[in-house]
Amino acid sequence: MAETHSLQDLQQPAVSSKVFIQRDYSSGTICKFQTKFPSDLESRLDKQQFEETIQTLNNLYAEAEKLGGKSYLEGCLACLTAYTIFLCMETHYEKVLKKIARYIKDQNEKIYAPRGLLLTDPVERGLRVVEITIFEDRSIGSGR
Amino acid sequence: MHLGVSESMRECEYSQISTRSSTPMETPYKKKTSKKRKWEIFPGRNKFYCGGRIMMAKQTGVFYLTLVLILVTCGLFFTFDCPFLALQLTPVIPVIGGVLFLFVLGTLLRTSFSDPGVLPRATPDEAADLERQIDVANGSTGYRPPPRTKEVVINGQTVKLKYCFTCKIFRPPRASHCSLCDNCVDRFDHHCPWVGNCVGKRNYRFFYMFILSLSFLTIFIFAFVITHIILRSHRNGFLNALKDSPASVLEVVVCFFSVWSIVGLSGFHTYLISSNQTTNEDIKGSWSSKRGKDNYNPYSHGNIFTNCCAALCGPLPPSLIDRRGFVQSDTPQLAPPTNGITMYGATQSQQSHMVSDTETESVTKTSAFRAPNSFCRLPPHPSSSSRAASQ
Numbered sequence: 001m002a003e004t005h006s007l008q009d010l011q012q013p014a015v016s017s018k019v020f021i022q023r024d025y026s027s028g029t030i031c032k033f034q035t036k037f038p039s040d041l042e043s044r045l046d047k048q049q050f051e052e053t054i055q056t057l058n059n060l061y062a063e064a065e066k067l068g069g070k071s072y073l074e075g076c077l078a079c080l081t082a083y084t085i086f087l088c089m090e091t092h093y094e095k096v097l098k099k100i101a102r103y104i105k106d107q108n109e110k111i112y113a114p115r116g117l118l119l120t121d122p123v124e125r126g127l128r129v130v131e132i133t134i135f136e137d138r139s140i141g142s143g144r
Numbered sequence: 145m146h147l148g149v150s151e152s153m154r155e156c157e158y159s160q161i162s163t164r165s166s167t168p169m170e171t172p173y174k175k176k177t178s179k180k181r182k183w184e185i186f187p188g189r190n191k192f193y194c195g196g197r198i199m200m201a202k203q204t205g206v207f208y209l210t211l212v213l214i215l216v217t218c219g220l221f222f223t224f225d226c227p228f229l230a231l232q233l234t235p236v237i238p239v240i241g242g243v244l245f246l247f248v249l250g251t252l253l254r255t256s257f258s259d260p261g262v263l264p265r266a267t268p269d270e271a272a273d274l275e276r277q278i279d280v281a282n283g284s285t286g287y288r289p290p291p292r293t294k295e296v297v298i299n300g301q302t303v304k305l306k307y308c309f310t311c312k313i314f315r316p317p318r319a320s321h322c323s324l325c326d327n328c329v330d331r332f333d334h335h336c337p338w339v340g341n342c343v344g345k346r347n348y349r350f351f352y353m354f355i356l357s358l359s360f361l362t363i364f365i366f367a368f369v370i371t372h373i374i375l376r377s378h379r380n381g382f383l384n385a386l387k388d389s390p391a392s393v394l395e396v397v398v399c400f401f402s403v404w405s406i407v408g409l410s411g412f413h414t415y416l417i418s419s420n421q422t423t424n425e426d427i428k429g430s431w432s433s434k435r436g437k438d439n440y441n442p443y444s445h446g447n448i449f450t451n452c453c454a455a456l457c458g459p460l461p462p463s464l465i466d467r468r469g470f471v472q473s474d475t476p477q478l479a480p481p482t483n484g485i486t487m488y489g490a491t492q493s494q495q496s497h498m499v500s501d502t503e504t505e506s507v508t509k510t511s512a513f514r515a516p517n518s519f520c521r522l523p524p525h526p527s528s529s530s531r532a533a534s535q
Contacts, residue, residue, distance in 0.1 A: 018269050025296045025305070025317055028443055029331070065461075067445075067454050075457030079353070082250045093459045126264040126464040128313060 013116070013135040021054065021130035031061035033122070033130050040134065044115045053107055053119070054130065057100065064096035097123055183467040187265055188327040196467035198257040200340050201325050207256055207340030214252070214358075217398050218245045220391040221365050225372045228389075232375055237368060244361040251354035252339060259463040260344030261330035263311065263319060271312035278307075299442035318443070320424055330464075333416075334423040343423075346463065349456045352413050359403070359410045366399035417455045418448040 019041060024034045035054045037047045074092055078085050090098075104121050112119050112132075120131040183196030191200050200207070218241075226238040266274070278292055292307035294314050305314045308321050311328045315321070320332035322342050331345035343351045369392045376385035386393060416426060420443050425431060431441035445451050 018273065020270055020273050023316065025298055025303070028298055029317055065459055067450070067458055071459045072453055072457045074459075075453075078460075079457070082247065083254060083350075091460055091462070094462055097462065123464070125267065125270065128263070128266070128316075129270060131270070 016134045016136045019132045019134065021132070023128060030065050031122075031127050032058045038132075041117070041132065044117055044134065045112075049111060053111070056103065057122070057130070060096055060100050060103065064093045064100075180471045181467070182465070182469045182471055185471060186465070186467070188262065189325050190327070192467065199259050199467065200256055201335070201337075201342065203324070203337065204340040206337040210252070210338045213398065213402075214245075214248060217365065217395055218361075220395055221369065224389050224391040225369055225395070228372055228376070229368055233371075241361075241364060241368075244357060244364060248354065248357045248361050251350050251357060255336075255343070255347045255350040255354050256339045256341050258341075258347045258350070259465060259467070260342040261332075261346040261461070262325075262342075262344075262463075262465050263313065263316070263328040263330055264465050265310075265328075266312040274307075274312065274314070301440065301442040303442070318422060318425075331422060332424055346461060349460075352410075352417065352456065355406060355410045355413060359407045362399050362403045362406055365395060366403060369395045369399070418451050420444040420451040420455065 017040060019038045021033050021038070024032045026032075033054050035051050035058075037050050041050060071092060100123070101121055104119050108119050116135040116137055118133040118135070120133065122128070122130050125131055181196055183192045183199075186192070189202045191202060191204065192198065193200070221241065222238060226241065229237045292314075294305040294307075296303055296305055296317070298317060303317050305317065307314050308328050310321060310326065313328065315328055316330060318331045319328050321328045322332065322335050324335050325342055327342070329342050329344035331348070333343040333348055333351075335342045336351070339351065339354070341347070372389065373382075373385050373392055373396075376388060379385075380388070413423075416423065419441065421431060421441060425441075429435060431439060433439055445454060
């Protein structure tokens with residue numbers, strides 16, 4: 001019976017807890033997340049790796065929201081075509097969001113999943129938080 | 145050997161984790177429920193059309209009035225005044241009128257039908273985490289704490305972030321909760337009944353383009369209808385001119401009464417855009433110098449040109465509420481509080497110990513969602529399975 005129980009558990013590792021990295025509004029309304037290392041992750045992850053992930057995410061969001069010649073051109077072109085151009089073309093923001101999704105997937109595969117963690121794309125949480133799910137560590141005293 | 149099995153299994157199961165969906169694992173017990181789109185279970189008071197592609201406020205009566213006024217006035221103009229003007233003056237007049245009319249209609253529909261920048265409500269786990277943090281800050285008192293605020297310094301100005309009890313989030317700066325639509329909207333400007341929607345971050349530029357082009361259209365129609373009547377009067381006399389073209393009278397009346405409010409509104413919003421303020425902030429006088437010498441707008445880019453460009457031509461963020469996405473099956477929940485207090489009180493190892501002891505198959509989908517406070521305040525519920533389990 002213990003085996004059946006643990007086999008089921010192995011197929012679905014129970015979620016131990018979730019850590020939420022909140023937004024950092026000190027620079028205004030641009031999308032930026034706090035780089036403060038949460039204490040709950042201390043046992044699982046290097047502080048440096050975590051900071052690097054968050055910093056890269058912040059840089060990518062800054063790139064999406066950057067005001068500059070390119071974004072103005074896109075805005076003006078869109079206005080002139082009565083915004084119908086977006087039926088065939090992606091906005092710059094959407095392109096960067098896709099880039100972010102690829103980066104998060106990559107980070108999960110390389111760094112977070114081997115440590116029993118899962119990074120959730122902030123866009124699925126309304127760009128409010130970076131949710132890190134901590135799974136139970138099966139290597140310690142499992143299957144009683 | 146058992147550990148060996150679990151090790152290899154662990155490697156397999158982690159590679160299955162897909163970040164594309166918010167559920168890390170496909171549960172073998174997933175119920176075969178009919179796939180619903182997220183707009184069908186949207187918690188706000190909005191109406192959706194075309195399978196979630198169109199989003200409007202609940203009360204749309206005034207929007208239809210706007211539409212009727214514009215369509216009827218322009219229709220009359222093109223039918224009764226344009227033929228005369230095209231012949232007597234130049235055919236460019238109806239062409240310009242047509243272009244303006246299409247632009248007005250396009251921007252109106254775009255403003256009314258798009259997502260203004262609604263912030264999705266907090267997931268239960270997020271809400272629970274926030275509640276825990278607030279309780280820790282307040283000292284876990286038994287009674288309901290005062291309105292929760294967080295102070296943040298933005299570009300040297302202290303801004304208070306308020307907690308929204310409906311959406312269970314701390315509102316980002318410049319966001320506000322619309323009581324008519326029951327949503328928190330990012331960079332909330334105002335709720336406009338004339339367009340039947342909130343005006344926020346994602347549709348402010350369309351709204352501005354709408355009122356600006358409508359001002360031009362109103363003045364255009366007004367001017368040329370007057371011209372039409374005057375030209376006719378030269379020929380046949382004033383009263384005959386009015387008899388020949390009765391529609392023109394109606395158009396003049398409509399335009400005369402609209403032009404003041406619409407042009408005034410355009411001017412007001414031009415001022416708001418150039419100073420990078422929202423209607424909300426201007427009405428409250430948040431950044432007015434009357435509040436204090438050091439009070440300034442921390443969001444302004446410094447000069448009028450940059451402010452205008454940023455508001456009108458800046459990048460357009462995509463919708464955060466994913467109306468057409470499918471509702472995910474039950475996501476794996478946090479382990480239920482087994483001792484009546486939220487699990488965060490216990491240490492990690494204690495929790496996993498408790499979790500393995502209790503029946504994990506019956507991870508209660510409900511008790512984990514309830515905010516920790518409710519366990520402290522309400523008397524023990526006999527239906528609360530977690531409490532029963534701990535006894």
